[in-house]
Amino acid sequence: MEKFNFTRMTRRSFIKATGLAGAALGTIAATGLQLVDSKRVHAANLTDASFTPQTPLEDSTTIEQFAQPLPLLSVAGGPIQTIVAGASQIGISMEEFRARMLPDSFAPASGGNYDGTWVWGYLSAGTDKGPTRETYTGPVLVATRGKPTEFKFTNNLGTTDSTQIQAYTYSIDQSLHWANPNGVPRYVEYDTPDPKFIGNPAHYSGPIPAAVHLHGAEDPAAIDGGPESWFVSDGSKVGKAFYSKDGNSAKNYCIYRYPNVQEAAPLWFHDHTLGATRLNVYCGLAGAYALIDPNLSLPPGLNATGLRGGALGPNPSDDTLVPLVIQDRKFDTDGQLYFTGGPDDPDNPSPTPDHLYWSPEFFGNTIAVNGKVWPYLEVKAQRYRFFLINGSNARTYRLTFQDTAATVNSAHPVIWQIGTDQGYLDKPVRLTELMVMPGERAEFIIDFAGLSDGTKLVLNNLGPDSPFGGDLNDQAVPSTTGRVMQFVVVSGASLVDTSFDPSVAGASIRSKKDAIVRLVDPAAGTLAKGVVADLTRSLVLVEIAKYEPDGVNLDGKFFAGGPAEVLVNNSKWMGLRPSDSDPNEMMRPPLIPVNGGVADGVGNWLTELPKEGDTEIWEIVNTTMDAHPIHTHLAQFQLMNRQSFYLGDGAPDGYQAVYNGSFPGSEFIPAYGPPLSYGPSTASGNKYGGNPDVSPFLDGDVLPPKPNEAGWKDTVLALPGYVTRFVVRWAATDLGIKNNSNAASLRYDFIPNDAIPGRSGAIYDYVWHCHIVDHEDNEMMRPDAVVPDPRTPLAARKFKMGIDY
Numbered sequence: 001m002e003k004f005n006f007t008r009m010t011r012r013s014f015i016k017a018t019g020l021a022g023a024a025l026g027t028i029a030a031t032g033l034q035l036v037d038s039k040r041v042h043a044a045n046l047t048d049a050s051f052t053p054q055t056p057l058e059d060s061t062t063i064e065q066f067a068q069p070l071p072l073l074s075v076a077g078g079p080i081q082t083i084v085a086g087a088s089q090i091g092i093s094m095e096e097f098r099a100r101m102l103p104d105s106f107a108p109a110s111g112g113n114y115d116g117t118w119v120w121g122y123l124s125a126g127t128d129k130g131p132t133r134e135t136y137t138g139p140v141l142v143a144t145r146g147k148p149t150e151f152k153f154t155n156n157l158g159t160t161d162s163t164q165i166q167a168y169t170y171s172i173d174q175s176l177h178w179a180n181p182n183g184v185p186r187y188v189e190y191d192t193p194d195p196k197f198i199g200n201p202a203h204y205s206g207p208i209p210a211a212v213h214l215h216g217a218e219d220p221a222a223i224d225g226g227p228e229s230w231f232v233s234d235g236s237k238v239g240k241a242f243y244s245k246d247g248n249s250a251k252n253y254c255i256y257r258y259p260n261v262q263e264a265a266p267l268w269f270h271d272h273t274l275g276a277t278r279l280n281v282y283c284g285l286a287g288a289y290a291l292i293d294p295n296l297s298l299p300p301g302l303n304a305t306g307l308r309g310g311a312l313g314p315n316p317s318d319d320t321l322v323p324l325v326i327q328d329r330k331f332d333t334d335g336q337l338y339f340t341g342g343p344d345d346p347d348n349p350s351p352t353p354d355h356l357y358w359s360p361e362f363f364g365n366t367i368a369v370n371g372k373v374w375p376y377l378e379v380k381a382q383r384y385r386f387f388l389i390n391g392s393n394a395r396t397y398r399l400t401f402q403d404t405a406a407t408v409n410s411a412h413p414v415i416w417q418i419g420t421d422q423g424y425l426d427k428p429v430r431l432t433e434l435m436v437m438p439g440e441r442a443e444f445i446i447d448f449a450g451l452s453d454g455t456k457l458v459l460n461n462l463g464p465d466s467p468f469g470g471d472l473n474d475q476a477v478p479s480t481t482g483r484v485m486q487f488v489v490v491s492g493a494s495l496v497d498t499s500f501d502p503s504v505a506g507a508s509i510r511s512k513k514d515a516i517v518r519l520v521d522p523a524a525g526t527l528a529k530g531v532v533a534d535l536t537r538s539l540v541l542v543e544i545a546k547y548e549p550d551g552v553n554l555d556g557k558f559f560a561g562g563p564a565e566v567l568v569n570n571s572k573w574m575g576l577r578p579s580d581s582d583p584n585e586m587m588r589p590p591l592i593p594v595n596g597g598v599a600d601g602v603g604n605w606l607t608e609l610p611k612e613g614d615t616e617i618w619e620i621v622n623t624t625m626d627a628h629p630i631h632t633h634l635a636q637f638q639l640m641n642r643q644s645f646y647l648g649d650g651a652p653d654g655y656q657a658v659y660n661g662s663f664p665g666s667e668f669i670p671a672y673g674p675p676l677s678y679g680p681s682t683a684s685g686n687k688y689g690g691n692p693d694v695s696p697f698l699d700g701d702v703l704p705p706k707p708n709e710a711g712w713k714d715t716v717l718a719l720p721g722y723v724t725r726f727v728v729r730w731a732a733t734d735l736g737i738k739n740n741s742n743a744a745s746l747r748y749d750f751i752p753n754d755a756i757p758g759r760s761g762a763i764y765d766y767v768w769h770c771h772i773v774d775h776e777d778n779e780m781m782r783p784d785a786v787v788p789d790p791r792t793p794l795a796a797r798k799f800k801m802g803i804d805y
């Protein structure tokens with residue numbers, strides 16, 4: 001087992017050790033977040049009496065494990081819709097329905113039989129919603145490189161009155177920077193001097209907003225489906241960056257035509273609504289998008305969509321790709337979705353009254369795969385190919401067949417990883433443990449050969465029931481969240497397996513002209529030969545804590561303190577500094593952008609403005625106590641290395657002291673943005689980002705990527721106490737490196753950031769963010785834009801807005 005050279009405490013172990021919650025860089029007694037101009041809230045309104053809180057099912061051991069078959073693709077006879085994209089438009093509808101997440105043996109506390117859990121899902125338009133469906137997962141879309149595909153996504157989710165999902169209505173938090181269709185103030189005045197203001201406790205009432213993002217897609221920002229592209233179910237309101245191919249007037253659908261120009265990759269699509277992604281995805285809005293490339297030469301027995309014949313081939317039930325969408329969930333005692341948060345939540349109360357219904361990280365006490373809790377899969381004694389998506393809110397998995405305290409397997413198959421987030425590795429990588437953070441994908445092969453009939457193997461999870469912080473001893477409950485699913489061998493007869501065998505010495509997937517274009521040398525942890533970086537950005541992750549160490553009592557409720565928000569480069573989403581006197585002033589003048597901020601015309605100030613064709617090194621400097629999966633839209637990247645640094649926790653010779661001392665007044669200012677000017681300076685080590693150079697504080701070896709990280713990625717583990725360096729080139733991934741710097745050939749087939757029609761000076765943005773969706777919903781996300789290469793004008797681009805997409 002590989003170990004990270006890392007010993008800092010996670011938040012949970014820190015709580016155990018000290019009795020405090022949180023406490024990280026920039027701990028402050030009060031940020032001065034205050035406001036005026038809002039109706040006073042009486043203490044009794046801290047909770048909403050109109051809601052009957054659900055009773056959480058705290059003991060998940062009462063749920064029968066391995067009682068439900070894993071949902072498979074419809075082409076393999078399973079219930080997951082499989083849609084092969086062709087030339088005609090594909091209609092996908094977001095619907096509310098019941099899905100059988102729990103086994104038949106589950107007994108609802110209120111009596112009767114379990115007849116499904118209310119969920120949301122993407123369904124092929126016109127699908128019968130049933131009385132119940134087997135799963136909400138899906139569909140799995142199969143698209144072909146070089147063939148654009150048009151989708152019409154319709155929001156039929158109804159309203160907060162019509163939905164049966166109380167986890168949604170109870171947990172939507174209007175104090176977050178969110179879609180906010182009703183335009184209510186985020187903070188309201190409270191009747192004590194400290195805090196004088198609390199997060200608006202009113203629950204949202206109205207049509208449900210949704211946005212559809214194709215994760216990992218190289219596509220124009222207009223159809224990227226980012227946070228401000230949301231649209232509500234009755235079509236009455238849309239976000240500032242809404243786009244539909246047939247015009248951007250308000251409607252309850254959007255038409256996106258994806259160019260499908262990038263390399264073959266296991267993409268996925270999921271909701272991305274501003275400040276509500278954690279709930280929309282939790283309720284079920286996620287599917288897979290397998291982009292295949294018929295021109296990519298794969299070894300014999302490895303098909304574009306599976307093994308041998310593959311999903312579309314002659315033996316689909318054996319040869320198909322098996323999706324594994326892993327998501328932890330919590331239920332109430334009636335088997336309905338439960339989401340933590342809220343002042344009355346028994347085991348996960350809100351840490352601060354700034355955000356009464358926001359929980360810093362959601363962790364469920366069950367594990368669902370493809371929409372079923374603890375399923376099983378019957379397999380023959382042969383190889384299978386899997387497409388894994390960690391679609392969880394915050395949970396990091398360490399998947400293994402190795403034994404745990406609760407599970408002793410009779411055999412310990414290895415995991416042969418063949419692909420990362422963004423496509424095939426050059427060579428398969430043998431793993432006894434696969435670590436995946438939220439948003440990450442992996443394709444792998446497991447060989448069940450040699451196992452006899454009836455053999456049962458449990459895929460275990462060694463990851464923690466709390467934010468992963470690098471401590472490998474912090475592990476899930478072995479008998480519940482320490483288990484993911486079970487494999488049952490049903491035909492142990494020796495079979496002639498003609499599929500690709502990753503265990504053969506020298507087995508190769510991509511080579512010669514099809515090999516990965518290398519921006520980095522993964523063995524050395526350096527830039528690849530011939531690659532020159534145009535610039536380095538150094539970007540600091542910080543957690544903003546409040547009310548520590550004593551917490552605060554309000555109306556008989558205790559708020560222990562903890563993260564009020566988590567930020568990339570100490571900047572809020574909009575790139576605006578909060579007002580000392582009125583947090584709602586974020587929306588009104590005077591607006592003070594962070595250092596280096598450039599207006600995007602829709603109210604945000606951008607700092608990451610890469611030039612098309614440039615190769616950049618991004619250094620993510622993680623000063624928080626937890627690992628964060630950092631995700632870029634549009635551009636894929638290659639992990640170069642990781643290196644620990646001395647934070648110092650306040651010691652004068654540590655990075656934290658130097659960082660804090662760089663702010664005006666020599667004291668950390670929450671959400672001020674970077675302390676220095678954004679451009680390169682001597683103090684920043686000539687790096688962009690506006691932060692004091694971390695180089696003098698580096699104290700560990702340069703750790704190259706692990707072999708299974710040595711491919712194209714779009715989401716990467718950034719460990720606490722480490723600098724994580726990746727190389728991103730703002731151009732299509734498969735272009736060669738021979739003209740690396742400033743070559744006119746290094747561009748996209750479209751203008752990345754189109755102008756928003758009818759809005760002078762406004763553009764569609766991309767975003768980069770943490771993929772712990774609870775974090776991205778609370779400011780750990782920044783918009784960005786690519787400056788197009790003027791040598792390739794719009795007329796010379798293959799795809800044009802309004803015509804091609």
Ligand SMILES: [Cu+2]
Pocket residue numbers: 566627628629770771772775776780
């Ligand atoms: Cu995060």
